[in-house]
Amino acid sequence: MPEMTSDLRSDCGSCFGLCCVALTLTKSSDFAIDKAAGKPCPNLGEDFGCGIHSKLRGEGFAGCTVYDCFGAGQKVSQVTFAGVNWREEPGSSELMFALLPVMKQLHELLWYVGDGLAREVARPVHGELRGVREEIEAITRGSAEELIALDAEGLRQRVNGSLVKVSELVRGEWAAAVPRKKGGKKRRTDLRGADLMGARRAGADLRGVNLRGAYLIAADVSGADLRGADVIGADFRDADVRGADLSEALFLTQTQVNAALGDGGTRIPGAVERPERWGR
Template identity: 85%
Template sequence: MHELTSESDLRSDCGSCFGLCCVALTLTRSSDFAIDKPAGKPCPNLGEDFGCGIHARLRGEGFSGCTVYDCFGAGQKVSQVTFAGVDWRADPGGSQRMFALLPVMKQLHELLWYVADALAREVARPVHAELRRVRGEIEALTRGSADGLLALDVDGQRQRVNALLVRVSELVRGEWAAAVPRKKNGKKRKLDLRGADLMGARRAGADLRGVNLRGAYVIAADLSGADLRGADVIGADFRDADVRGADLSAALFLTRTQVNAATGDAATRIPDTLERPAHWTA
């Protein structure tokens, strides 16, 4: 069976996609998008070749949200595999199914991204066999028919995978937390910050190794110089978070979307599987 890898199939390849995110998604005029656009309507910047006419200056034109979005490779999977390379302009009758399928495929590929991260963690070896089995099952789903995918219980798949990811998180965070000394006053660090409201929080230089930040709001938080190795950041909102000089190199379940949404620099350490955003400072 062909195996998905974070270096290829789970990396967005816009050149092999039919500009699906530029059509399928709703845009709301805000600091992230300069216009309102309903789902199913092509963005006015989308070219006949499915390329973005302002790609090199998206942020300057008010479309910073486009530079943050990542489909985990779902766009090219839908375009080239599910619909066998027939684009929505050539087959208008199938366009709505194609657009509706993008978020479904994106969620499945996102799960595969997390599973790939988990499988790369040696400490999570007790869970690896189950993770490999689930990876094979989800990959098979991604190669199914459009109708089958649209009828899929995606929430059920997420819950099934999440149960394994939680186990991985406990193993990874436990290893990192055990290596971190107590605070100077002898008290234990607070390790569970699931869903915490850390918007605008000042955590510069903080030792966040092994901390559970699942679903936390770290919007515009100052995390400069912070150490987030071994921290579980699945679902954490990093919009405008200052991670300059921070160490995210071993952060658990970190995604391109989170990295793209944050503000980093040349001193920010990120996993080798992620690209350094072009808009980060030198």
């Protein structure tokens, strides 16, 4: 799956606990406390490790187990700031924390581009994707000042044009393999932004369906076939994916997998890790 390097995997041991400081926490079912952006979480240790890492969900911090930075934390820590942490240089903290979401967007784009490059059917777009990847990688190695001035949203919109081409090619291949419904009726394959919260789609054939930005919160898609489905931006919080086939879902991320409720029978791409709570 995604043609990528280890740079796109979170390595908390090489990060200065940036997500534990830079992000805002709102007391809810995901977080046990309110915390302002820029304020360290009380569970953050002096070594930048989490004091309750092994029991985050039990302590009311389920949101922490879902979050994934695509390796942005260690890039900002070790590359942009050359391994000098915000405790050693307090004057760097504000800029360092502000850069985390910027770098996360860049690494997320690299993840999607890598997925496109791994798809043989998207070969007509590979040259374009390689150019995009080279451009983004160069940006990630820029100075803190260059990164903070970046029009990240503008870049994202531009890159999305290439990703849409990938989506059309991948979904087209999978959708072509799906037989028509009885009576010759076509399936509905465009569910972009659809409200599927709590929907009952167990065992559904969703191959090649466009689920971009769809709300699958608490939806039952257990046993469903989502190969070739474009799930970029889809919300999988508490979605039941037990026994579902996500092995070739397009643009699937670690965050989406972390947010879902799977089991040992859930098939996922090799590029993402199976959450421990899913079992084996």
